[in-house]
Amino acid sequence: MTDPGWAKHLADILRRNGIRMFATVPDYIVSHVLEHLAADAECRVVTVTREEEGVGLLSGAWLGGRRGALLMQNSGLGNSVNALASLNVASQIPIVLVLSHxxxxxxxxxxxVPMGQAAGPILDALGIRWIKPSSVAELEAQGDGLVKLAYTRRLPVAVLLPPELTGGKQG
Known part of the structure; x- marks a missing residue:
């Protein structure tokens, strides 16, 4: 049984760590997190048309002194690999990726299925540290540390949101 509060917990982790700039490509799962962020007057949520556009937007926000997170479906990871590798990893620009899995x-x-199975190996190949919490307890135990690590290492990190946590998307 999934905990319907997972989205609020994740939004709280992001805000607790000073993230106020969010880019997103519309997705059913991450929309639950975005509801909490959009309700916060201190947060700015920007809908982008392609995932790599979000990478560029948030990289610019970092250079301007703001922390950011990109919320998208894991299929969008494939669209943003080059931007992440050549911009964020090469230039040490941290962003938090939140990926519905x-x-x-x-x-x-x-x-x-193909991109779902490739997401973890792609993140590994880029040297992007990631977690895949299956419960709110795991999200709480690992989330803050992961986000802090992004800014300590000055590299992207990712949270994969599995159906065990979110309830998934039903067909």
């Missing part, structure tokens, strides 16, 4: 256990759409 499609293509894993219980996936109903076969088109989601």
């Amino acid at each position: 499609r293509g894993d256990l219980g996936e109903f759409n076969p088109a989601q």
